[in-house]
Amino acid sequence: MINTHDILETINMIREENLDIRTITMGISLLSCADSDIHASCGKLYEKICRRAEHLVETGENIEREYGIPIIHKRIAVTPISMLVAASGGDPVLYAKTLEKAAQTVGVNFIGGYSALVHKGFAAGDEALIESIPEALAETEHICSSVNIGSTKAGINMDAVATMGKIVRRAAECTADKGCIGPAKLVVFCNAPEDNPFMAGAFHGAGEPDCVINVGVSGPGVVRAALQKIPNGNITDVADTVKKTAFKITRVGQLVAKEAAKRLDVPFGIVDLSLAPTPAVGDSVAYILEEMGLEQCGAHGTTACLALLNDAVKKGGVMASSHVGGLSGAFIPVSEDAGMIAAAQNGTLTLEKLEAMTAVCSVGLDMIIIPGDTSAEIISGIIADEAAIGMVNSKTTAVRVIPAIGKNVGDTLHFGGLLGYGPVMHVNPASPAKFIGRGGRIPAPIQSLKN
């Protein structure tokens, strides 16, 4: 039998340190649902999602109880809907409403994939879908949207960058009476992964199998607790401790992923090795950075600590799982992390520092609340900067900023639940309007020529 210490360590991780499986996400290809008639297409889509995901929630709950490990979300990622719009034409919002109905039928809390991939240009269906995003997010509750506007291979589509600034603003305006929740469900990507299980950016890529199970792990609280045990260790000890802890966390993710795949008779795709915080105290990535020796997250030294953390999480996790994918690393969503919220509230953590941190974290500017009067061009400027970091560094970057309509720096915006709350952060008001208005495409960087 395994020794007592190891058993108690596992139980302690789950009960006291918030270890959980963040999400089991079923990826479902909707390419077989494409039809030139939008109503027929929606009918097939609804039928396929309900058939494939019929037992998803129940299976997740059974695994949760048998293994004693909380599985917070059961979700679905689908083929980018713009591909279906390309075949059917018509009003894309009809797809959003059908997806919403399917989400409610199968009991998942989000379906991701109201998406378009436009990094090199707009194909049929893309522009119509992008234009409809604010309305689709306002009229549904469980649908997430993402748009990929750049990649290391293709460069950055600046026309799409300009459009997305306006779309993010409109999404906030359309949901101003619901706490501006719209843009909290919208991610603008560079180098979007096709197998990411985490919302709001999950979609099922065209290269994926018909149906697949991807699992996202979590566990910032466990990493922090492990570091608390070595208060005087040097940085090599810190990196080793993070690695060992990430290995253990990921092994649980691998176990759950394989078990879920077996029970649902669907292939296992990947485990995403992410440290995903929640607003709960003790489940914060910022606190890990502070545990390493920063007075507060955002202090000089934060980027270095985050780089170490992100790298050690991957090194520890990669051996623990047979297939690693998705975003894999440390997330830094401001409104979903108690330590980040506190640091942003007292001004230690600024937008500029967060931008630097995104060069070494697993995604990008995430869940950042900005003043309600921030112009579309400035939002596009934020998107362009972030995409440039991703493009040049061959990594995924993303922007999920929320213009808080009617609010300004010093105010707070509440979303509720795991999306949390946060202060409105200062944004540099100098205008990039002329640059954004030029349009065109930033050429792919020299790093793309690897062949």
Next chain:
Amino acid sequence: MHAIITVVGRDTVGILAKVSALCAKHNVNILEVTQSILQDMFCMIMLADVSACNVPFTALADEAEALGKELGLSINAMHEDIFNSMHRI
């Protein structure tokens, strides 16, 4: 299938008896028991074979948890694989 049942809390009379009675009631065979005092806490760990259990394992886990609440202890029944996967390569 094997399960690990853990009992952690303040030591009192009859803990082992009550947990093993629950196992016996549901036809669960106890394979191994270790017991120790860790950080001033009573700590008992049982390895049990639940393949012939007469209720679904999740129901057994719920009953174990409820028994823990009744006794003022923390009792968990979990599938052995979660410990194996985390601590064995």
